[in-house]
Amino acid sequence: MRVVLQRSKEANVKVENKVVGSISKGFLLLVGITHEDNTDDAAVLAEKIVNLRVFEDEHGKMNHSLLDVKGEILxxxxxxLYGDCRKGRRPNFMNAAKPEQALAIYEVFNTLLKEKGVQVQTGQFGAMMDVSLVNDGPVTLILESK
Known part of the structure; x- marks a missing residue:
């Protein structure tokens, strides 16, 4: 499982020009799932993400977690994220999980985040989406479960 985490001041996602998810301070997560992933991978990353200390304290040091600042997740x-561009000019997506498997793990991942006390908004799985972000920092990290 691979997540691109972007610390945000605000973010939203639209499907067919309609906002389906929107947050203020928190994280925009782009979530990729490979065919080798399972719910254990979702649990590892959910735990890591909510406790990752990337928000500044009163001294400007990254000491606070999403839970500490009561941030939200989109x-x-x-x-x-599992596109392989090493050969040719068109990405190969063979490493991405099939939609049925990916959806099941994605839903578990979002549920685990909510169970940790975080407000979670989502896009629409499988849809063409327009994602907007005001990246805070900018802070962008790549997390992997393996």
Whole structure:
């Protein structure tokens, strides 16, 4: 499982020009799932993400977690994170999980985040989406479960 985490001041996702998810301070997560992933991978990353200390304290040091600052999450499924561009000019998506498997793990991941006390908004799985972000910092990290 691969997540691109972007610390945000605000973010939203639209499907067919309609906002389906929107947050203020928190994380925009682009979530990719490979065929080797399972719910254990979702649990590892959910725990890591809510406790990752990337928000500044009163001294400007990254010492506070999403839970500490009562931040929100906008979680967007992103199968293209497993695109392989090493050969040719068109990405190969063979490493991305099939939609049925990916959806099941993605839903578990979002549920686990909510169970940790975080407000979670999502995009629409499998849809063409327009994602907007005001990246805070900018802070962008890549997390992997393996």
């Amino acid at each position: 979680s967007v499924s992103q199968f293209t």
